[in-house]
Amino acid sequence: MKKYFPIKTETACQLKWTWSTVRLYTGGTSSCHRVEPTTLTPDTFDFFHNTKKNLDDRQLMLEGKWPTGGCEYCSNIEHAGGSSDRQFHLQIPDIYPSELDTNPAAVDVTPRIVEVYLDNVCNMSCIYCWDGFSSRIQQENIKFGAFSQDGVEIKNRAVKHPDHAILTTKFWAWMEINYNSLRRLHILGGEPFFQQQFETCLTFLETHSNPELEFNVVSNLKVSPAKLKTYVDRIKKIVANRQIKRFDLTASIDCFGAEQEYVRYGMDLAQWCKNFEFLSSQRWLVLNINQTLSGLTIKTIPSLLQYINRFRADREIGHYFSTTVMTHECLHPEIFGSNFFDNEFRMILDNMPDDTWQQKEARKYMHGIQSQLNSKSRDQKKINQLMVLLTEMDRRRSTNWKETFPWLVNEVTNVV
Numbered sequence: 001m002k003k004y005f006p007i008k009t010e011t012a013c014q015l016k017w018t019w020s021t022v023r024l025y026t027g028g029t030s031s032c033h034r035v036e037p038t039t040l041t042p043d044t045f046d047f048f049h050n051t052k053k054n055l056d057d058r059q060l061m062l063e064g065k066w067p068t069g070g071c072e073y074c075s076n077i078e079h080a081g082g083s084s085d086r087q088f089h090l091q092i093p094d095i096y097p098s099e100l101d102t103n104p105a106a107v108d109v110t111p112r113i114v115e116v117y118l119d120n121v122c123n124m125s126c127i128y129c130w131d132g133f134s135s136r137i138q139q140e141n142i143k144f145g146a147f148s149q150d151g152v153e154i155k156n157r158a159v160k161h162p163d164h165a166i167l168t169t170k171f172w173a174w175m176e177i178n179y180n181s182l183r184r185l186h187i188l189g190g191e192p193f194f195q196q197q198f199e200t201c202l203t204f205l206e207t208h209s210n211p212e213l214e215f216n217v218v219s220n221l222k223v224s225p226a227k228l229k230t231y232v233d234r235i236k237k238i239v240a241n242r243q244i245k246r247f248d249l250t251a252s253i254d255c256f257g258a259e260q261e262y263v264r265y266g267m268d269l270a271q272w273c274k275n276f277e278f279l280s281s282q283r284w285l286v287l288n289i290n291q292t293l294s295g296l297t298i299k300t301i302p303s304l305l306q307y308i309n310r311f312r313a314d315r316e317i318g319h320y321f322s323t324t325v326m327t328h329e330c331l332h333p334e335i336f337g338s339n340f341f342d343n344e345f346r347m348i349l350d351n352m353p354d355d356t357w358q359q360k361e362a363r364k365y366m367h368g369i370q371s372q373l374n375s376k377s378r379d380q381k382k383i384n385q386l387m388v389l390l391t392e393m394d395r396r397r398s399t400n401w402k403e404t405f406p407w408l409v410n411e412v413t414n415v416v
Helices: 014-018 052-062 072-079 085-090 135-144 164-181 196-207 225-240 257-263 269-281 298-309 342-350 357-373 380-397
Strands: 019-023 028-030 113-117 147-149 152-154 184-188 214-219 246-252 286-292 317-322
Touching: 014 019, 014 052, 014 085, 072 085, 072 357, 135 380, 147 380, 152 380, 164 196, 196 225, 225 246, 225 269, 246 269, 246 317, 257 269, 257 298, 286 298, 298 342, 317 357, 342 357
Parallel strands: 019 113, 113 184, 184 214, 214 246, 246 286, 286 317
Antiparallel strands: 019 028, 147 152
């Protein structure tokens, strides 16, 4: 019999009890990837799931109140009539902490899902990302220095935790004790397939057994097909030996064409497609795509979905997305105001299947984002800031935003 999250207040979030995001490079932890992190030390690391902030937030949710510090993301979507991450995860059974079986009001609990950023080593520099997640952005910022103009700032923000190596060692020690309690383990980067610690992760999985575990790697797929196949074959053996329950590969991509290679700078779209088609042929693994929606990507999302749909006849492909922008507010699509992207959203929704409950939820979620955007007023100041940002990116990367996004030229003033 399936067991669902037992806390039923209007703000209760299964993720707040179940999930922990751990960023080893910067030494931060949070109850999901949208929530502001709490800084860890070697002395507090073992309590990364039960920080004071997490305990306080859980208590607020027991009282039907919304916490601050990132939970506004779901609150805003729900108030706009959309379907949020919080609501989606409430429908997933059998992942809440075991402590809630004996005490439905427990706030000090054991995580079921751990999402870990092993390092910031990355081979790409996505425009909405930051140096804490990308060594390429870190190198670029060091080379070109700080930038500040009209409210647009670029500077080194990533501070490698002085005890990064110790925190990494403590994480694997924590895993030795708590691994069997996990139901999902997510590995993110940077780019996991280019990180030394990913080898440590695979070796751990090869030498331990948790038949209930779902293992998920989020990758930009900028990796040679031969290297990708080597990793996939290793993980396939782990699954075949029943050491884990399943493997998910979540491929990051936001849109299509030249726009995608601009936004996810360093991406080779042809290589991405070749690797995606290989993964699609591996019917034993769970395949997903993950998108960041920004003002620069929405117009070519329909083309991306048309490409993805070519493979959906033979297999299910998950779809996850958000408008989370980690750096510059001017990248958020809401700056263009109500109804600006309505034609694109119509085509997006026309190309989103609705055969399964997950697909139906994804469509509801996309509707919610559209409703949220349509509640905003045009912000010409931020649109002009977007021009400033892109002009500086062009200087650093020898790109040309006016050629890549000709529609945007008409939206800014004083184009230079």
